[in-house]
Amino acid sequence: MLDNLLLFVQFPPLAVDVVVNGLLIGAIFALAAYGMALVWGVLNIVNVVQGELVVLGGYVTFLLVQWGMPPLIGVPVSAIVMFGVGWVLYRAIVFRVVDKDIFISILATFGLAILIQQLANLSFGADVRSVDAGLGSLHFLDGMVTVAWVKLIAFVLALVAGASLWFFLRHARLGQAIRATAQNPRAARILGIDTARVYATTYALNAALCGAAGSLAVMAWTIHPYMGLPYTVRSFMVVVVAGVGNVGAVVAAGLGLGALENVAGFVLGTEFQIAFVFALMVTILVWRHLRAARRREHLK
């Protein structure tokens, strides 16, 4: 463990390689986290099924490539397919828990997560899947730092998707309706906004973001049926750190998480990477609580 840390000091380009690749992966986390922030802010539920939506999006792209489509087509197609899946999920299950106790929604979406995870396992098998985008890699610093083109494209696409969603929420009629509903559902209803439709659209939009994230994940990394929960937890962490309504902070926190996780995976060994993700979340929650507690002390 210490040896790996020393390696960074003795051999700085390696550190650059690990951090840069982490940052690029982090864009995918930021995309999924942005969706979670949207659902959290508007519907006031913590969507535990988030990671499964990412994984499903990855499988859509995987299937497309199996049928001979070019991988990059998979990004919009996954987003559109997952928009539909999200709409159906909302209309079938999620709308029933929106105004209930927050734990009910956590548990219900957790049940959905297990359901989708197991269905994915039955339909696609438990193998680790990946799609080769066939784009090659870029090399920097005499080939010490390798960056796959597809990761760069994933990074840019994630930022573009985030930015266009921000623009949509800011300026489109429907986006404004979504923000109005988030601020005050009752007032929005009085002003003639169909809040039920806004909720369904928001949830479906989130699923579409997850679909795009999953499609990028399958090209830049790997997916398998049990990878959903780590994505959920990453999104949750990012939203907890960045807050619900701040796009820039979500992106920054997502990138930071990606870099941190890649460094930890390198230093501790990849077998502890998932443990690191979950332990980091517990640490962040505790740290946040301690900070809040200190503020209460201060008020006394």
Added chain:
Amino acid sequence: MTKLSDWHIMGALAIAGVVLPFLAPGLITQLSFLWLMVIFALTWDMLGGRMGYNSFGNIVFFGIGCYAAAVVQRDAGLPYFEALALGLALGAVLAVAAALLFGAALLGIRGHYFAIGTLGLGIAAAEIAAGWDYVGAGSGMALPLYPGALGQREFFFCFSLFAVAIACFLSLRWLYGTRFGLALNAIRDDHDKADAMGLRTTPIKVFAWCIVAFFLAISGGLAANMIGFIDPRDVAFAGATFGVWMVLMAILGGKGTLWGPVLGAVVFHITQELFWTYLLGWQRVALGLLIVVIVVFFPQGIMGWIAERRAAREGAAP
């Protein structure tokens, strides 16, 4: 007509628990698991139902119990029963210590943050155990063989788990009748008011979690020996099965009631034993579906439903 009291039901269950293993030796493993499920549901309900802190991470204490027993039995060099007793004791101590540590850190957090934080705790524990060579890493640990005669082993663990379940039930029943039980309910009903009334809420919450940890660790050590093998993700820190089942059973029976978790455990376990064999390969899909259905359509649980029915009937009569 004399009213059916707690003592009648407890007496009937106690007799059933003692007699059934002899009447139906074929079912003894299922019966042992039933007692384990009762412990799971009862301990989960203490925080989830009574105190309003929904934990997904109670499985951590079960896993600590499993591993403590396995390590002591492997390394202590004592005869079987002495090693088992020492392992259980060590497991209980470690689990309570973990509850103190995590409780002090996590129990100050409210609501959904606590729920997801404990979910992270359970999975982090499983992943750490799966990567740690000292406890067998991903391939798990095998427990020593039971020294007694053939067939005796099942009886031993069935009765041990039964005893733990009874001890757990009686202690919780007693605790819920004390000021401590009322304090738990006060925390659930209005945390800020409980604070304002001068209750020392954090120590109360941590103490409650320590009790949970104690019973789970003991049952973990026994269950590990009963199963004979621990896998980090599928037995000890089995968040996806045991960890979810505890929540489900408590909600199915009725959160925050004394008999609800017991009833939920019995109903869930019997349903599971009946259906699971027919659902080859689809068990976990069914589990996910079951969670969604119960949580969305039946959140009040069996006991809550009975109470609603009774209220409706008595409300209608003059």
